[in-house]
Amino acid sequence: MTMPPAAELIDATKKYGDVEALKGVTIRIELGEVVAMLGPNGAGKTTSISLLLGLRKPTSGNVSLFGLQPTDLRARSRVGVMLQESGVPAMLKVREIVDLFRSYYPKPLPRDEAIAIAGLEEKADALVRELSGGQRQRLYFALAVCGDPDVLFLDEPTVGMDVEGRRSFIERIADFARRGRTVVLTTHYLEEADQLAKRVIVIDRGLVIADAPPAEIKSKVAGKRVRFNAPAFKEMDLEGLPATAVTIKDHGVQLLTNQPESVLRELFRRGVDISDLEVSGADLEDAFIAMTSH
Amino acid sequence: MLFRQTAAEFLKLWRVPAFSATSLLLPVVFYAFIGIGQASQRLQGTHVTFGAYFLASMAVYAVANVMIFSFGISVANERGMKMDLLMRATPLPPLAYLLSKCITAVVFAALTLAVLFPFAYVAGGVRLDGSEWFTLAYRVLLGSIPFIALGFAIGYLAGPNSAIAVINLIYLPTAFASGLFFPKQLLPQIIQNISPYLPLYRFGQLGWDAIGAPTSDNVTTDWLYLAGYGVAFFAVAVWAYRREESRKFS
Numbered sequence: 384m385t386m387p388p389a390a391e392l393i394d395a396t397k398k399y400g401d402v403e404a405l406k407g408v409t410i411r412i413e414l415g416e417v418v419a420m421l422g423p424n425g426a427g428k429t430t431s432i433s434l435l436l437g438l439r440k441p442t443s444g445n446v447s448l449f450g451l452q453p454t455d456l457r458a459r460s461r462v463g464v465m466l467q468e469s470g471v472p473a474m475l476k477v478r479e480i481v482d483l484f485r486s487y488y489p490k491p492l493p494r495d496e497a498i499a500i501a502g503l504e505e506k507a508d509a510l511v512r513e514l515s516g517g518q519r520q521r522l523y524f525a526l527a528v529c530g531d532p533d534v535l536f537l538d539e540p541t542v543g544m545d546v547e548g549r550r551s552f553i554e555r556i557a558d559f560a561r562r563g564r565t566v567v568l569t570t571h572y573l574e575e576a577d578q579l580a581k582r583v584i585v586i587d588r589g590l591v592i593a594d595a596p597p598a599e600i601k602s603k604v605a606g607k608r609v610r611f612n613a614p615a616f617k618e619m620d621l622e623g624l625p626a627t628a629v630t631i632k633d634h635g636v637q638l639l640t641n642q643p644e645s646v647l648r649e650l651f652r653r654g655v656d657i658s659d660l661e662v663s664g665a666d667l668e669d670a671f672i673a674m675t676s677h
Numbered sequence: 678m679l680f681r682q683t684a685a686e687f688l689k690l691w692r693v694p695a696f697s698a699t700s701l702l703l704p705v706v707f708y709a710f711i712g713i714g715q716a717s718q719r720l721q722g723t724h725v726t727f728g729a730y731f732l733a734s735m736a737v738y739a740v741a742n743v744m745i746f747s748f749g750i751s752v753a754n755e756r757g758m759k760m761d762l763l764m765r766a767t768p769l770p771p772l773a774y775l776l777s778k779c780i781t782a783v784v785f786a787a788l789t790l791a792v793l794f795p796f797a798y799v800a801g802g803v804r805l806d807g808s809e810w811f812t813l814a815y816r817v818l819l820g821s822i823p824f825i826a827l828g829f830a831i832g833y834l835a836g837p838n839s840a841i842a843v844i845n846l847i848y849l850p851t852a853f854a855s856g857l858f859f860p861k862q863l864l865p866q867i868i869q870n871i872s873p874y875l876p877l878y879r880f881g882q883l884g885w886d887a888i889g890a891p892t893s894d895n896v897t898t899d900w901l902y903l904a905g906y907g908v909a910f911f912a913v914a915v916w917a918y919r920r921e922e923s924r925k926f927s
């Protein structure tokens with residue numbers, strides 16, 4: 384008998400009224416994998432997580448956790464969860480609520496260890512309502528890991544954090560993953576996925592558009608956005624160059640590329656008259672445009 | 678698990694003074710204002726003192742208050758904070774969650790009685806048989822079950838910010854109309870005509886009967902009325918819960 388996967392969606396669709404949030408998604412996550420689900424807002428990441436956790440039912444298709452229904456308490460007792468904007472009682476102390484959540488699980492971590500994993504040692508006796516936004520996110524992380532789960536689901540765990548907070552938080556998640564645990568996280572940020580995961584699933588408009596190691600995803604994603612003015616610019620001027628998603632409007636030209644230097648060098652060599660040049664990091668939206676336009 | 682959950686539910690309520698102080702102290706304050714002044718006067722044609730009569734009124738008021746408020750506000754708040762989502766993803770069985778809230782409410786209700794009874798004994802000079810104290814206590818605890826269901830229904834129907842207002846709008850006027858603050862005979866005739874159909878009035882009758890005061894029906898009728906309200910409130914609570922389920926979790 385083969386081991387059932389930690390979590391599996393098979394051809395799952397989900398409609399909210401007329402809106403099709405998922406249009407047939409198949410994802411299989413094995414025990415021990417660290418997987419990042421990447422995609423813009425409204426792509427279907429949270430819906431996928433909700434289905435995997437049994438918080439919502441698929442309109443069609445199948446969902447399982449450890450080969451069980453996701454609502455099965457035996458499956459749930461092996462899962463730790465961090466959801467977006469879920470509240471916790473403001474009038475409990477950190478250690479009290481960690482103890483409360485520990486009591487839900489058959490073999491929880493010691494309280495102090497769970498609090499230490501989240502880096503909340505100094506706030507253990509504080510009331511939840513006294514915590515800052517970032518500390519609250521860390522509390523949610525403590526609640527997610529305190530049951531010593533086999534699989535950790537983290538839905539946008541670093542949302543609302545500054546760059547430094549995000550970096551150290553991702554490091555904490557990586558530490559937990561090194562215990563051999565399965566981690567599934569959703570994120571807007573390719574660099575987070577890259578830092579943490581061995582596998583990136585890119586979701587856009589309810590479909591999986593890529594499922595590969597981060598390096599492969601990165602090579603597909605255009606890293607820079609190049610903008611300039613060039614009178615009489617034609618698309619032909621870019622022929623043979625590694626640029627995608629080219630838009631030409633009046634004299635303004637915009638394109639995405641991983642090699643802005645060589646593209647520009649070649650354009651100069653071809654004698655294109657460029658002014659107002661601007662090179663900036665492509666955001667995820669740009670990246671998706673690049674990926675889907677291939 | 679159940680113990681931890683119950684302890685947490687209790688602490689959550691206890692640390693909100695707007696709830697814990699008002700539910701523990703308000704009945705005593707009302708008793709001090711209304712009950713003590715004429716505590717030793719006897720109700721017309723009986724040996725029952727007004728002090729004992731008003732103790733029964735306030736016991737009913739206090740316990741029903743705890744049931745409606747603790748459930749209504751905690752459920753509405755948790756929905757507002759989306760805490761229900763996170764709880765759902767944990768292996769805590771929903772029934773344990775519900776049960777912990779019920780136990781907490783009963784403990785709170787018992788605490789209000791533990792404050793009110795001695796106060797009435799000392800300040801109001803209320804002297805009852807041991808069996809009368811006991812009957813009053815168990816009747817107000819048992820008779821409060823329909824109000825648990827009502828609290829749940831309100832918790833699922835009202836928003837987190839409106840729950841308190843909705844409950845006050847329903848609870849205070851019906852407490853007055855049911856004769857919990859002034860004997861029914863002092864109310865306007867139109868209210869007197871309505872009051873026998875109010876759940877709090879039936880609940881009050883159980884309390885007044887327990888201390889030997891005359892009531893308008895026998896106790897079985899009152900219990901049947903309460904049971905009927907209990908079923909109705911429970912049905913509304915289940916409907917409201919299902920409505921929420923189909924919106925959020927389907």
